[in-house]
Each structure stands twice: as structure tokens, then as C-alpha cells.
Amino acid sequence: MTPEKIIFLIVAGATLVSALMVVTTRNIVHAAFWLIAALFGVAAIFAILNAGFIAVVQVVVYIGAIAILFIFAVMLTRKDLRDTSAQQNRNWQAGALIAALTFGGLAALFQSWEKLSVAAPAIPSSFDAVAELGSQLTSPSAYVLPFEVASVLLLAAMIGAVYIAFTRK
Amino acid sequence: MIPLSWYLFFSAALFTIGLFGVLTRRNVIAILLGIELMLNAVNVNLVAFWRYGDVAAMTGQVFAIIVFAVAAAEVSAGLALVISVYRRSNTVVAEDLDLLKF
Amino acid sequence: MNEWLYVALFMIVGAIIPIGAILAGAILSPKKPNPIKQSTYECGIEPVGDAWVQFKVQYYIFALVFLVFDVEAVFLFPWAVKLGQLGLYAVVEGIIFISILVVGLLYAWRKGMLEWS
Amino acid sequence: MDFLNDPLKVTAEWLEGIFGAWGMNAAFAHVLVVFLGVLLLLVLLMVVDIFLVWMERKVVSRFQDRIGPNRVGPYGLIQPFADIIKLVIKEDITPNGADRALYNLAPILSMMAVLMVWAVVPIAPVILGTDLNVGVLFLIAAGAIGTLSIIMAGWGSNNKFALIGGFRQVAVMVAFEVPMLTMLLIPTIFAGSMNMNAMIQAQDKIWYFVISPLGALIFLIAVIAELGRAPFDLAEGESELVAGFNTEYSGMKFGMFYAGELLHAMTFGGIWAILFFGGYRFFGLEQVSPFLAAAIFLAKALIGYWIIMWVKYTMVRIRIDQMLAFNWIFLTPLSFVLLMVTALMNALLRGTPSWVYGIGMFFSNVILAWLALEIARSVSRKEREKIEGAKPLAEAHH
Numbered sequence: 100m101t102p103e104k105i106i107f108l109i110v111a112g113a114t115l116v117s118a119l120m121v122v123t124t125r126n127i128v129h130a131a132f133w134l135i136a137a138l139f140g141v142a143a144i145f146a147i148l149n150a151g152f153i154a155v156v157q158v159v160v161y162i163g164a165i166a167i168l169f170i171f172a173v174m175l176t177r178k179d180l181r182d183t184s185a186q187q188n189r190n191w192q193a194g195a196l197i198a199a200l201t202f203g204g205l206a207a208l209f210q211s212w213e214k215l216s217v218a219a220p221a222i223p224s225s226f227d228a229v230a231e232l233g234s235q236l237t238s239p240s241a242y243v244l245p246f247e248v249a250s251v252l253l254l255a256a257m258i259g260a261v262y263i264a265f266t267r268k
Numbered sequence: 269m270i271p272l273s274w275y276l277f278f279s280a281a282l283f284t285i286g287l288f289g290v291l292t293r294r295n296v297i298a299i300l301l302g303i304e305l306m307l308n309a310v311n312v313n314l315v316a317f318w319r320y321g322d323v324a325a326m327t328g329q330v331f332a333i334i335v336f337a338v339a340a341a342e343v344s345a346g347l348a349l350v351i352s353v354y355r356r357s358n359t360v361v362a363e364d365l366d367l368l369k370f
Numbered sequence: 371m372n373e374w375l376y377v378a379l380f381m382i383v384g385a386i387i388p389i390g391a392i393l394a395g396a397i398l399s400p401k402k403p404n405p406i407k408q409s410t411y412e413c414g415i416e417p418v419g420d421a422w423v424q425f426k427v428q429y430y431i432f433a434l435v436f437l438v439f440d441v442e443a444v445f446l447f448p449w450a451v452k453l454g455q456l457g458l459y460a461v462v463e464g465i466i467f468i469s470i471l472v473v474g475l476l477y478a479w480r481k482g483m484l485e486w487s
Numbered sequence: 488m489d490f491l492n493d494p495l496k497v498t499a500e501w502l503e504g505i506f507g508a509w510g511m512n513a514a515f516a517h518v519l520v521v522f523l524g525v526l527l528l529l530v531l532l533m534v535v536d537i538f539l540v541w542m543e544r545k546v547v548s549r550f551q552d553r554i555g556p557n558r559v560g561p562y563g564l565i566q567p568f569a570d571i572i573k574l575v576i577k578e579d580i581t582p583n584g585a586d587r588a589l590y591n592l593a594p595i596l597s598m599m600a601v602l603m604v605w606a607v608v609p610i611a612p613v614i615l616g617t618d619l620n621v622g623v624l625f626l627i628a629a630g631a632i633g634t635l636s637i638i639m640a641g642w643g644s645n646n647k648f649a650l651i652g653g654f655r656q657v658a659v660m661v662a663f664e665v666p667m668l669t670m671l672l673i674p675t676i677f678a679g680s681m682n683m684n685a686m687i688q689a690q691d692k693i694w695y696f697v698i699s700p701l702g703a704l705i706f707l708i709a710v711i712a713e714l715g716r717a718p719f720d721l722a723e724g725e726s727e728l729v730a731g732f733n734t735e736y737s738g739m740k741f742g743m744f745y746a747g748e749l750l751h752a753m754t755f756g757g758i759w760a761i762l763f764f765g766g767y768r769f770f771g772l773e774q775v776s777p778f779l780a781a782a783i784f785l786a787k788a789l790i791g792y793w794i795i796m797w798v799k800y801t802m803v804r805i806r807i808d809q810m811l812a813f814n815w816i817f818l819t820p821l822s823f824v825l826l827m828v829t830a831l832m833n834a835l836l837r838g839t840p841s842w843v844y845g846i847g848m849f850f851s852n853v854i855l856a857w858l859a860l861e862i863a864r865s866v867s868r869k870e871r872e873k874i875e876g877a878k879p880l881a882e883a884h885h
Contacts, residue, residue, distance in 0.1 A: 122292070130298055138308060143374075160444060162631045164440045168344065168347060171430045187293065194288055198287050205276075205283075216272070220322075220323055237459075245334055250468075254473060257471075344437055379518075392743065402578065440664075455679070458835075461834045469827075479815065
């Protein structure tokens with residue numbers, strides 16, 4: 100057990116517990132705050148994976164913007180502050196079964212895959228992930244099309260959301 | 269060094285929990301919360317494959333960033349729909365939204 | 371050693387300091403609760419109902435526009451870092467990227483969604 | 488390598504030697520030493536914070552033609568300590584129906600969001616937490632946690648004023664974060680790095696304020712709104728929302744919000760200095776000693792803080808609709824245009840002598856600012872004519 104593994108297990112455990120709280124807690128605002136905790140745990144996992152840029156982006160985009168959007172949406176769609184009615188639908192046992200089967204299937208797939216124990220290559224000391232991302236996102240031979248399409252996607256989402264949210268009855 | 273399998277099992281568990289939320293929640297916003305968990309599980313996988321594959325290729329990280337953009341678009345349009353539905357029918361419970369059934 | 375360990379230490383110590391200060395306050399301060407003292411503040415009158423108030427949909431629009439530009443910035447930071455070594459084509463790509471999103475801002479503005487009332 | 492040239496490293500090696508002699512694991516000793524260093528830095532910041540309370544009160548009283556605290560100790564210097572003792576022994580009241588977990592977590596996160604920023608702030612060339620290559624974006628991440636604490640406080644208090652104040656504050660913060668993010672891209676383009684230390688190193692010839700004065704100005708405006716200070720402090724508009732999101736807080740929890748706000752202002756004074764005024768650089772003086780460099784940085788941060796105070800105590804509060812309109816219709820489009828112009832000019836002027844580059848950048852900024860102000864002036868003239876044109880009718884009605 101190296102310190103790195105212990106840190107990973109603590110972070111992963113906390114993240115999974117928060118994720119479970121997201122899907123089981125009755126109070127929807129609390130579910131949103133538990134989601135923030137889970138997303139923060141995932142950001143820590145990215146940091147452990149040496150993907151610093153993705154980790155910071157995770158906090159900036161998810162916690163800084165998406166979580167706030169969720170909380171605003173909860174505020175706009177509540178009749179009273181603390182809704183205590185049932186939060187699970189009638190077929191929750193079936194849902195749990197499907198979820199368990201999915202996890203079992205994925206786990207079985209991993210067991211039979213031989214590349215699972217591959218070692219992580221060392222990252223060269225001069226390697227700058229952000230600069231590398233920058234050149235890949237603008238290079239015509241790499242990802243410049245996804246780069247521009249992403250902005251069109253965001254434009255479509257913005258116009259669509261503004262239009263939908265504002266249509267009068 | 270942490271083996272790759274740990275990340276894969278972690279992301280599979282996260283994905284499954286999200287799937288459970290999507291399948292069982294009544295509130296539409298809570299269903300969207302579950303979808304966020306699933307998207308994050310995908311991102312963990314993408315970044316883990318970047319780290320354990322060819323580091324200089326950056327494919328995993330580029331895909332992860334695209335997933336951020338997709339998640340942002342999905343959330344903004346999805347929540348706008350929820351708000352719009354709430355203003356029409358005054359509910360956010362998925363089972364009660366049965367206008368199309370009849 | 372992962373550089374994020376330092377950041378984690380900053381966050382841990384940054385949490386310990388306020389927790390310590392609040393705990394010191396909790397130990398040293400008197401505790402004499404009573405219902406009037408604990409009622410929520412409403413300019414001296416009796417509190418009416420829950421803290422529930424109707425919110426404007428504009429809050430959602432502001433958060434939405436912010437989210438879109440937040441993601442936009444995520445794409446632009448790697449672009450900005452590399453810009454010095456890339457040619458004019460990269461600048462043009464970035465300008466196209468920004469312009470497309472500014473169209474969305476213009477749309478929201480023309481629709482009157484960015485106004486408070 | 489002696490203590491005066493690299494105090495952190497020398498001390499760390501010395502301490503690690505001692506811990507190693509006690510039979511401690513080398514890696515664990517290293518983490519422990521870093522922990523102690525972080526603790527020292529943050530405790531020092533809290534001490535600075537205590538003096539910021541005194542400074543703020545002294546400065547505001549001078550602006551308002553008063554003397555300010557002058558009874559407890561020389562120049563009232565002991566006054567903040569008396570304030571702290573009072574805060575500590577104040578009863579901590581939790582309102583009925585509060586969401587206890589969120590209510591108690593909010594002040595802790597508020598302080599943490601400020602303190603964690605210092606992980607990436609280079610105080611001197613060799614005195615810095617860590618050299619993250621995403622330093623600038625880390626600021627926004629820390630700001631996201633600060634925004635979260637305000638939502639938690641507003642929601643957790645079970646109070647109408649706190650809820651409305653908190654949500655207004657968050658709406659303002661997210662609105663002004665767009666120009667702030669965009670202005671962070673400009674030093675990134677110049678330096679070719681998001682690393683704050685690299686940005687300071689790249690300002691050896693010229694401060695970025697000179698080649699991007701408009702960027703520095705927009706960044707300052709966005710920072711003031713982000714801090715929730717006057718003229719953008721409507722969340723705490725006493726006459727309508729009591730104290731905003733911290734209405735229900737008392738004792739040390741309120742103290743954390745208050746201390747966090749002051750330290751946040753000083754921190755962003757420092758960030759402003761790093762991004763646009765060369766950080767710890769001052770005509771080569773920073774080479775003499777890291778302690779001198781740290782002093783230069785602190786002086787620049789305090790000057791930035793003083794400017795933020797100056798604005799706060801000079802301007803009147805702006806109404807929320809005007810403030811958000813100002814951001815979305817003026818500041819955000821202007822910052823995008825400035826970003827595009829900067830990127831374009833940077834590519835066009837590459838390879839020219841540095842004085843041509845500097846003058847070109849400076850004048851493109853000035854021309855853009857002039858154009859923006861002209862457009863704003865003509866629009867506001869039309870608005871005024873619309874309002875004033877309607878006036879005689881109203882009078883005729885009488």
C-alpha cells in the first residue's frame with residue numbers, strides 16, 4: 100500500500116458515498132450539494148492522474164457554473180422549500196437491479212481484458228499538457244473541427260435554452 | 269503506482285450510481301443530476317486512458333474537454349425544458365408529465 | 371511528488387484555520403438560546419411563513435450565459451497559451467470561435483433576456 | 488545557497504534534517520515540513536488580515552473626514568484585537584429552521600476560498616506555494632468555491648433577506664466573471680503561459696498595464712463586482728436587504744465572512760499587481776533579496792487594495808438592473824472585442840522591435856476605449872432624451 104493508493108482510495112470512497120447521497124437523499128437541494136461534493140472528488144481523481152488542467156476545468160465548469168445552474172433551476176421550480184414527498188418512483192427495485200447488472204457486466208468485462216495491468220508511462224519533464232492541448236485544438240490536422248463545432252454547439256444550446264425558458268404560456 | 273483497473277472500477281461504480289438515479293428518481297432535475305454523474309464517469313475513463321496510453325497524443329484530454337461542452341449544452345437545454353414544463357403544468361415529477369400519452 | 375498535494379495542503383490548512391476560529395468562539399461564547407432570539411430576522415416583526423420567495427427566470431438566464439462563456443474560456447485558455455507560437459490562422463480560428471458565441475449573446479440581448487425587469 | 492537568498496529551501500532542508508534524525512520517513516517529513524510552511528504562511532496572512540480591519544477603518548474615516556479608531560493603543564492599533572475578542576465571546580445564534588450543515592459550512596468555505604488562492608501566488612521568486620501551470624484558471628476555481636459559500640449561506644439561513652441577498656450576489660458574481668475570465672486571457676496571450684510566476688518573469692521589459700491598460704481597467708471593475716464591494720454591493724444594501732447573505736450570522740461565523748471579504752480584496756489587489764504590474768518586480772530590486780521582493784509585492788498588493796477602497800468609499804451604490812445591464816451590454820462585449828483585437832495585434836506585430844509592439848498595443852487599447860465610450864455616450868444621450876422628452880407631458884398633466 101503506497102501513500103498514493105491510500106489517497107486514491109479515500110478520495111474514491113468519498114466520491115462514491117457522495118454520489119450515492121445524490122441519488123438517494125430526499126431533499127433535492129441537498130442532492131445538488133452532494134453532487135458538488137462528488138464532482139469535487141472527481142476533480143481530485145483528475146489531479147491524481149496528473150491531468151491538472153482537466154481537474155481545474157472540472158471545478159470551474161461543474162462547480163462554478165453547472166452546479167449554480169442546477170440550484171437556480173431548483174429555486175425556480177419549487178412550490179415550497181422542503182419537499183418531503185417520496186423521491187423514488189415505484190419501480191426502484193427494478194432500477195437497482197438494472198444498475199447492479201450493469202456494474203456486474205462492466206466488472207466482468209474488465210476481468211477478461213488483458214491490458215488492465217499496463218503501467219502508466221512516465222510524463223516527460225518538459226511536457227506541457229496545456230500548450231499541447233492548444234496546438235492540437237488549433238491544428239487543422241488534429242482537432243480544429245471539434246473546436247469550432249463546440250462553439251456552434253454552445254451557441255445552439257444558449258439560443259435554444261433562452262428560447263425555451265422564456266416562451267410565455 | 270495505481271493500476272488502471274482501479275480507475276475503471278471507480279468510473280464503472282460512478283456510472284452505475286448515476287444510472288440508478290436516472291432510473292429511479294421522480295423529480296426531473298434529480299434525473300439530470302444522475303446524468304451528470306454518468307458523464308463524469310465517462311470523463312474519468314477518458315482521462316485514465318490518456319494517462320495510461322500515449323501521453324503525448326492528448327486524445328483523451330481533448331475528448332474530456334468536448335464532454336465538458338456537451339455536458340454544458342445538455343444541462344442548459346435540459347433545465348430550460350424543466351423550467352418551461354414547470355411553468356405550463358406546475359410540476360417537475362416525471363410521471364405526471366403525461367400530456368403526450370393521451 | 372504530485373504538485374497538487376501542495377494545493378490539497380493549502381485547502382486543508384485553509385479549512386483548519388476558520389474551523390479553529392469558529393470552535394474557539396463556540397467554546398468561549400455564552401449559550402442561552404430562546405425562541406425569540408432564534409427566530410429569523412425580519413426587521414423586528416414576526417417572521418411570516420418560510421423563506422420561500424418567487425425567483426425571476428432571469429437568474430437562470432444569467433447563469434446559463436455564464437456557463438456558456440465559462441466553457442468557451444476553457445477552450446480559449448490552451449489556445450491563448452499556444453498563440454505566440456502559432457500563425458495567423460490560429461488567431462482567425464479563435465476569432466471565429468468567439469464571434470459565434472457573441473452571436474448568442476446578441477440574441478439573448480435582442481430578446482430582452484439580459485434585462486432585469 | 489544561504490538563508491538570505493532562498494529562505495524557504497534552506498529552512499525546509501534544515502527541518503527535514505532534524506525530522507530525519509528523529510527517524511521519520513523522508514517523504515512524510517517532507518509533507519510535514521510543507522504543512523508547517525503552509526500553516527505559517529496562512530497564519531501570517533490572518534495576522535495581516537487583522538491589520539486590514541484597522542487599515543480599512545482608518546482609511547474610511549479619512550475619506551469621511553473623521554479620525555477613526557484612536558483610543559485603544561497608539562493610533563488605535565489594538566482596536567482590531569478588541570474587535571476579535573468581542574467576536575469570539577459573542578453568542579453564536581443559529582436561526583430556527585436553518586439548514587444546519589450548510590449554514591455552518593458556508594463561513595468555512597468562504598475563508599478557505601480566499602486562503603487557497605495563495606497556493607499559486609508568487610510572493611517572491613523563491614517564495615511561492617506551488618508553480619501550477621494552470622495558475623490563472625486556479626483563481627477562477629477558488630472563486631467558484633467562494634460563490635458556493637454564498638449560495639450555502641443564503642439558502643441555509645432560512646431567511647428571506649439572506650436568500651434574496653445571496654442569490655442577487657451570485658447573479659452579479661457570475662455575470663462579472665465573464666469579463667474577468669476574458670481579461671485573464673490577455674496576460675496569458677502575452678506571457679504564453681498560465682503560470683503566474685512565468686507571467687511575472689515575462690514582464691521584465693514592460694508591465695502588461697502599459698500594453699493593455701483597458702484590460703487592466705476591465706479586470707479591476709470585474710474584481711470589484713466579484714468582491715461584492717461598493718459600487719456593486721447591492722446584496723448588502725442595508726436599506727433593502729439588511730446585510731444580504733450574512734444577515735443571520737453572528738459571532739465568529741460572521742467574523743469569518745468579514746475577514747474573508749477584507750483578505751479577498753487584498754488578495755485580488757495582489758493578483759491585479761501580478762497580472763498587470765509585474766508582481767514582485769520593481770526595476771531589478773527584486774534580484775537583491777527575496778525579502779525585498781516580498782516587500783515590493785506586499786506594497787503593490789496594498790496599493791491595489793487601497794484603490795479598491797478608494798472606489799468603494801467614493802461611489803454610490805448602483806441599482807441591480809443598471810449594474811447587470813452595464814455588464815452584459817457594455818463590459819462583456821467590450822472585453823470580447825478587446826480580446827480579439829489583442830490576439831490580432833499580437834500576431835501582426837510579432838517580430839517588430841519591442842517599442843513598436845508596445846506603442847501599437849497601447850494605442851489599439853486607447854482607440855478601442857475611446858470608441859466604446861463614444862458609443863456608450865451616444866446611447867445614453869438617446870436614453871436621456873427619451874426620458875426628458877416625456878417630462879413636459881407629465882407636467883402638463885398637472
